[in-house]
Amino acid sequence: MSAQQVSANADQDLSDLRYRMRHSAAHVMAEAVMKLFPEAQIAIGPPTEDGFYYDFEVSRPFTPEDLEQIEALMRETIAADRPFRGETLSRDHALERFSDQKFKIEIISDLPTDEEITVWSHHSWEDLCRGGHVDSTGKIGVFKLLSVAGAYWRGDEKREMLQRIYGTAWESQEALDAYLERVAEAERRDHRRLGRELDLFFFDPISPASPFFLPNGTIVLNELIGYVKELYGKYGYQEVMTPQIFNTELWKRSGHYDNYLDNMYMINVDEREYGVKPMNCPAAAILYLANLHSYRELPIRYADFGRLHRYERSGVTHGLMRVRSMTQDDAHIFCTSDQIGQEVNSFIEMLEEAYAVFGFSEMRLALSLRPEKRVGSDEMWDRAEAALEEVLETGGQDYTKESGEGAFYGPKIDFFVPDALGREWQLGTVQVDFSLPERFDLEYAAEDGSRQRPVVIHRAMLGTLERFMGVLIEHLAGAFPVWLSPVQAKIIPIADRHIEYGESVRLKLVAAGVRAEVDSGSDRMNAKIRAAQQRKIPYMLVVGDREQEAGQVAVRARSGGNLGAVSVDDFVAQITEEIATRS
RNA sequence: GCCAACGUAGCUCAGGGGUAGAGCAGCUGUUUCGUAAACAGCAGGUCACAGGUUCAAAUCCUGUCGUUGGCUCCA
Numbered sequence: 001m002s003a004q005q006v007s008a009n010a011d012q013d014l015s016d017l018r019y020r021m022r023h024s025a026a027h028v029m030a031e032a033v034m035k036l037f038p039e040a041q042i043a044i045g046p047p048t049e050d051g052f053y054y055d056f057e058v059s060r061p062f063t064p065e066d067l068e069q070i071e072a073l074m075r076e077t078i079a080a081d082r083p084f085r086g087e088t089l090s091r092d093h094a095l096e097r098f099s100d101q102k103f104k105i106e107i108i109s110d111l112p113t114d115e116e117i118t119v120w121s122h123h124s125w126e127d128l129c130r131g132g133h134v135d136s137t138g139k140i141g142v143f144k145l146l147s148v149a150g151a152y153w154r155g156d157e158k159r160e161m162l163q164r165i166y167g168t169a170w171e172s173q174e175a176l177d178a179y180l181e182r183v184a185e186a187e188r189r190d191h192r193r194l195g196r197e198l199d200l201f202f203f204d205p206i207s208p209a210s211p212f213f214l215p216n217g218t219i220v221l222n223e224l225i226g227y228v229k230e231l232y233g234k235y236g237y238q239e240v241m242t243p244q245i246f247n248t249e250l251w252k253r254s255g256h257y258d259n260y261l262d263n264m265y266m267i268n269v270d271e272r273e274y275g276v277k278p279m280n281c282p283a284a285a286i287l288y289l290a291n292l293h294s295y296r297e298l299p300i301r302y303a304d305f306g307r308l309h310r311y312e313r314s315g316v317t318h319g320l321m322r323v324r325s326m327t328q329d330d331a332h333i334f335c336t337s338d339q340i341g342q343e344v345n346s347f348i349e350m351l352e353e354a355y356a357v358f359g360f361s362e363m364r365l366a367l368s369l370r371p372e373k374r375v376g377s378d379e380m381w382d383r384a385e386a387a388l389e390e391v392l393e394t395g396g397q398d399y400t401k402e403s404g405e406g407a408f409y410g411p412k413i414d415f416f417v418p419d420a421l422g423r424e425w426q427l428g429t430v431q432v433d434f435s436l437p438e439r440f441d442l443e444y445a446a447e448d449g450s451r452q453r454p455v456v457i458h459r460a461m462l463g464t465l466e467r468f469m470g471v472l473i474e475h476l477a478g479a480f481p482v483w484l485s486p487v488q489a490k491i492i493p494i495a496d497r498h499i500e501y502g503e504s505v506r507l508k509l510v511a512a513g514v515r516a517e518v519d520s521g522s523d524r525m526n527a528k529i530r531a532a533q534q535r536k537i538p539y540m541l542v543v544g545d546r547e548q549e550a551g552q553v554a555v556r557a558r559s560g561g562n563l564g565a566v567s568v569d570d571f572v573a574q575i576t577e578e579i580a581t582r583s
Numbered sequence: 584g585c586c587a588a589c590g591u592a593g594c595u596c597a598g599g600g601g602u603a604g605a606g607c608a609g610c611u612g613u614u615u616c617g618u619a620a621a622c623a624g625c626a627g628g629u630c631a632c633a634g635g636u637u638c639a640a641a642u643c644c645u646g647u648c649g650u651u652g653g654c655u656c657c658a
Contacts, residue, residue, distance in 0.1 A: 053653095061587060149653030150586025157655045161586055164653070192651095196594070205631080205649045260658070279658070313584050314649090316656065407658050431658075458658085495615040522614075523621080530619035544617060554618080562618055 022047035032073035051168030081138030216486035242283035299335035320470035409435035
């Protein structure tokens with residue numbers, strides 16, 4: 001066996017141990033809850049990525065004091081080191097055993113009749129469970145209860161709201177501490193905190209869930225857009241601009257009025273009803289209709305950075321990650337069905353080029369296939385799904401197929417990237433649409449002179465730019481590469497007599513297109529350096545007598561350390577190169 | 584939308600029926616300094632908002648708004 005295999009096996013053993021510990025901890029927690037709340041109805045309690053939870057129906061919500069008591073009881077059970085035992089029961093026997101537990105009865109009743117029913121117990125407490133436990137409660141390791149949250153029974157918002165207790169369990173105190181440290185680090189990377197600290201954006205209740213971008217944040221956003229536009233030049237897109245508000249007629253035609261009205265902001269003016277756009281696609285269709293199109297023109301790629309507004313239910317918004325006012329690097333490609341493959345391929349190529357620049361390596365791809373409720377013929381779906389799948393297969397990317405998850409109008413590929421806490425967010429997406437061309441009666445003149453229906457591909461590369469910026473901030477912990485940094489170089493005069501020289505350095509940098517500022521305050525150099533470090537400014541240029549004398553700047557990098565003095569011209573050349581190459 | 588917690592100065596937070604507090608940031612002055620915090624002073628508040636209880640409410644109660652953690656949702 002190779003060393004690699006040994007370590008792979010060790011990883012497997014450890015994750016298996018954690019699974020069993022956490023699953024066991026959930027049982028022990030449920031036992032403790034039942035002791036304190038004998039009337040509790042217990043639902044389910046699985047292990048998770050970092051811990052475990054268990055859902056309960058109780059007469060009142062759990063308090064922090066309850067959690068302490070539950071923890072104390074759990075410690076007793078763990079200290080008593082009760083062995084876990086499994087047994088197989090008949091269906092009737094199981095129903096009888098859990099006769100006062102309505103959720104368990106529902107689970108048993110829903111099991112296929114030929115399924116074996118197993119019960120796992122430690123000491124006198126038992127739970128319906130397919131198994132996967134440590135040998136005894138003493139082997140549960142180090143655990144901690146974390147929080148209480150509401151959760152619907154069976155994830156259905158029409159069913160009972162249960163109380164879920166989250167906990168975490170690890171094989172050692174060190175592993176638990178490391179986990180808690182990871183959580184603390186994630187908090188330090190939280191884009192909402194960094195957004196305030198770096199003066200990027202803020203929120204105000206006057207427009208809930210809608211970010212206000214300060215000058216610094218606007219620079220980052222505009223740099224992102226500038227980069228996307230650069231790629232658009234290379235990949236053959238044309239930018240367009242479309243209105244913000246449309247007569248309801250448009251939304252009825254596009255299907256949004258029937259399918260998306262709950263998420264739209266509606267306006268009544270002159271006794272007519274208008275909708276603020278939540279998506280750009282219908283406007284793209286109107287643009288397409290403005291002219292007759294020949295097959296020779298296709299594919300037509302219209303890029304639209306229009307601002308969108310969606311009413312998101314309260315409780316689902318989250319910093320920049322889920323907002324009500326947003327901009328996407330959205331585009332609509334009008335092409336023949338034969339061109340779907342190459343268009344999707346070219347899009348993914350562009351996306352990978354861009355994501356590599358941002359250092360997103362943990363991307364996940366999902367291919368979402370036809371849902372039950374859909375438009376278009378089976379033959380069209382066959383072709384579109386096959387086209388997307390072929391692109392993924394030939395591209396060699398890992399991806400998961402998610403059946404039934406496609407949009408009603410066509411299949412799609414989504415690109416997910418995790419935030420600081422490991423929660424995944426969809427950024428890029430590419431979606432084939434058979435519906436829009438039908439609804440808007442889009443046509444092109446084919447080679448034989450006949451009128452044909454084009455296909456529309458909706459695609460967003462960075463996706464919603466607000467969300468992209470949020471994920472990017474967490475990914476970089478706020479330390480933007482030079483090209484994205486709001487301030488690229490901070491000039492730090494050591495004493496007041498160096499301000500004038502510092503200003504001359506600034507002018508040279510600004511002339512070269514560099515965002516540079518002079519810190520002309522009366523703080524000591526050390527304090528100015530500290531302030532610049534905290535702002536995560538990539539370069540600090542210290543100027544004192546020596547530099548002024550020699551026409552130099554003493555360069556300090558954000559990453560720490562004095563890089564020594566170089567001539568102003570050399571520094572300008574170096575930083576402009578770094579900006580131009582987005583390195 | 585649902586369950587829960589939270590909302591005090593620009594930020595981070597203390598205070599919890601009887602005069603509104605700290606640190607950082609800001610402003611003013613002094614200091615002019617060589618690679619992560621000089622010193623002093625000043626200013627800063629409808630304690631989210633609206634009702635109620637009380638002699639008295641930032642504090643207790645109710646409602647509203649917002650935020651956070653989950654759940655549900657997410658073309």
